[in-house]
Amino acid sequence: MVQYSEANRDVGTTSEWSAHVPEGWKFVRLDSVFDLVRNTIRQKDMIEKTVFHYSIPSVQDYGDGRIESGDEISSDKFLLSGGELIVSKLNPRKATVLLTKPQGIPIVASTEFVVLRPKAIHPKYALYLYLSHWVREKISSVVQSATKSHQRANPSEIYKLWTPLPNLDEQVQIASFLDHETAKLDQLVEKKQRLIELLQEYRQALITQAVTKGLDPNVPMKDSGIPWLGEVPAHWQIVRLKFIAEVRSGVTKGRDLTGKETVELPYLRVANVQDGYLDLSDVATIPVMKSEIPRYSLRKGDVLMNEGGDFDKLGRGTRWNGEIEPCLHQNHVFAVRPHDIDYSDWINLYTSSEPAKRYFILKSKQTTNLASISSTNIQELQIPFPDKAERDEILEYVSSVTKKLDRLVSVIEHQVDLLREYRQALITAAVTGQIDVRQYSPDHAEVATP
Known part of the structure; x- marks a missing residue:
């Protein structure tokens, strides 16, 4: 493939088209x-x-x-x-x-x-x-x-x-060219997306192994007595969330506050609370009475958990580190407030593990493609709980490995974005006459740079 020669170009005949187009178009x-x-x-x-x-x-x-x-x-x-x-x-x-x-x-x-x-x-x-x-x-x-x-x-x-x-014959040639070239790009994207999926699966398995089995493969194990959890290290405790944290509900949207003195404050919705991170690109505000601010305000160290929605949103969450002050949370986003802030990272890590996710699904109310879990059921979540020294060791190890995995995923995602941008540029170049594909043959393909 090459560009159309200047001899084959003439100036566009409509003000809506500012570039030259090939002769015959x-x-x-x-x-x-x-x-x-x-x-x-x-x-x-x-x-x-x-x-x-x-x-x-x-x-x-x-x-x-x-x-x-x-x-x-x-x-x-x-x-x-x-x-x-x-x-x-x-x-x-x-x-x-x-x-x-x-x-x-x-x-x-x-x-x-x-x-x-x-x-x-x-x-x-x-x-x-x-x-x-x-x-x-x-x-x-x-x-x-x-x-x-x-x-x-x-x-x-x-x-x-x-x-x-262009004429119909050239349209067919352009479509054939794009079918072949975009298929190759799509295959590359698919392979990279599969690699991302495998890395994410490995990341998930790593977290689950660490928070349920620990780091020592030779440690004696015991049956946890919990079907979705299985064996845990013999020296670990199993504690219910309600004994180490408070599950707090948030402010309800759409209340009638007519005639009451209110202030407008930012608040987190389900869309802001992703799996392992916050999306603060679009933070809404909500009116509340001043007396309600302490009740609905987030505090550094709170573990945020979504009440539900689609199955992938159920129990999804991350730790709040005071990114916005003050900030409230919606009633569909629970704030799990540990009695000791030192528990925060462990609770956050365990709630992202497979056993915790299975518990959330098991205890949820489900309709077609939707599920929700109550604060009562969240409080009853049973958590493997080693001592502080071992918790810190596991948290440090998981953080170190997941950061490397996340960086690798980020690099591959950038590669996918570049492939998609190139695919888009190639389509645009072909249908606007910026490249000449009339002599194109899949057996001798050399894609022009748009």
Whole structure:
């Protein structure tokens, strides 16, 4: 692959396109090469049917739709036949875009998608065009409404864009090139992500081994009497959390405080409390009465634990080190306050181990894909408890090893980000005529730098 020669370039003919484009490429408005699909199916007509549902979460999380019971779908949907290009109106920079496929059962899609049926454009080329950085940024620049968490584009801004377009044969060649090259990049990303998973599994196993078996492989063991815990060192105690800490609930959102004197203070929500760290990039505030501040305030050494939500959020937490002062916590985030701050790191480490997580799931109230645990059940958590000297030794060892693992994971995650950035740049370069792939052959591929 090479760049198009300057001789094959001419100046763009629309003010919306500031760069030169290859000779033979024509400017078109995209509604001239797509049909807009507006067919809908009512929610009541999906009852007792099995459908293939393209929701925005399923496309973002799995890269595809999901087979679902129509009884579980609560709103009207677009009715598809397969072969349509679906483009999310929400948060255009995320590029939630997909080509649908025939399924043998009714196919439906969220009405938050714009549904386009290619008629004078190669379907796979159309997919790459809408995945390109240029189109994503163009749509993002004209969003019609925005909230703190969502931007929404007007459908007409999505399918009435002006863009340079090569002839159909060249579209096929570009799509073939991108299929081959992005597949190679995706394989590299997949391998690196698998390596990250293995490192994280090792990290988890290391923590579990250390807090349940200690560091000495020859130490005498005893049965803990707890099915999900198994054997522990014979000289360790087993203590219930309620005897070494207090589990404190937080402030409830949405209370009516009309007529009462309040102050607005920052508070932690479930989204702020991740597994082993805090995400303080978006900390909300909440009104409370001055008399309530001591009750709901966090204190350095508190161990934060999420009440629930998705299964991965159940009991998830980390230690609070006074990052914001003062700071409150929501009622869905428990603050476990040790009677002795020296216990804090041990409690935090044990609650991230596999036995603790199994306990949280076992004692939780569960509905479809959701779970929650009460403060009472958290207080009853049984914790292996060596003496201070051994606790400190284990904590120091685990900290040393996990820091090395975390650094390695960070390096690999950066490599994944670079591969994804290159993939994005390659797509954009190909569909905007910055590289010439007309002579491309997979057997003699040399990818041009975008």
